[in-house]
Amino acid sequence: MDFIWPIFTALFVIFMLNFILDRRKVNLYLSLFMAVLSLGYGFVFGLNFKEIYFFSFLLSIGLIIISLRKEIESFTVIAIALMLVMLAILFKYPLL
Numbered sequence: 001m002d003f004i005w006p007i008f009t010a011l012f013v014i015f016m017l018n019f020i021l022d023r024r025k026v027n028l029y030l031s032l033f034m035a036v037l038s039l040g041y042g043f044v045f046g047l048n049f050k051e052i053y054f055f056s057f058l059l060s061i062g063l064i065i066i067s068l069r070k071e072i073e074s075f076t077v078i079a080i081a082l083m084l085v086m087l088a089i090l091f092k093y094p095l096l
Helices: 004-022 025-045 049-070 073-092
Strands: none
Touching: 004 025, 004 049, 049 073
16 A cells, blocks of 8 residues: 555656657546546655655656657666666665
């Protein structure tokens, strides 16, 4: 139950990026639906450090998948930078 918010939020960002790149209305509607779900879950149950870290992990994987599918190198650079930030956070604050 702890990892539902990161999944909804990562899907929101991925669908929003797909909408910006492709301009399909379906991606906009899915992103708005995921945004409502993630905001509702975040307000009702609250967030902890592991959920935010898992969101960063899912977002970096999603950015790499989008960069491979759309052949946009800037998403790869952003995903690698996000992974380096996650690594620094993991060294400073262990997840245990």
